[in-house]
Amino acid sequence: MARDELLTVPQVASELQISRATLYRWVETGKGPKPLKLPGGTLRFRRSALDRFLTECSALV
Numbered sequence: 001m002a003r004d005e006l007l008t009v010p011q012v013a014s015e016l017q018i019s020r021a022t023l024y025r026w027v028e029t030g031k032g033p034k035p036l037k038l039p040g041g042t043l044r045f046r047r048s049a050l051d052r053f054l055t056e057c058s059a060l061v
Contacts, residue, residue, distance in 0.1 A: 005047040006036070012045045 007015075012033065013023045026032030027043065033053035035043040 006044040007047060007050060009043055009045075012050060015050065 009020055009023060013020045016023065016032075018026075023032060027035055033045050033049045035045050035049075037043060
């Protein structure tokens with residue numbers, strides 16, 4: 001099984017076409033894709049979590 005790609009905040013924000021501040025706000029409110037918090041506090045997002053989030057959003061439209 002291939003390992004899930006880890007994406008940075010700028011990569012995810014760019015793909016969603018939102019600002020980094022909006023992405024952080026979504027994370028705080030539980031609205032966006034679920035992040036992983038690294039030991040230093042940095043956030044990363046699994047590609048699969050982002051894809052799942054996008055699929056769920058498109059189902060609402």
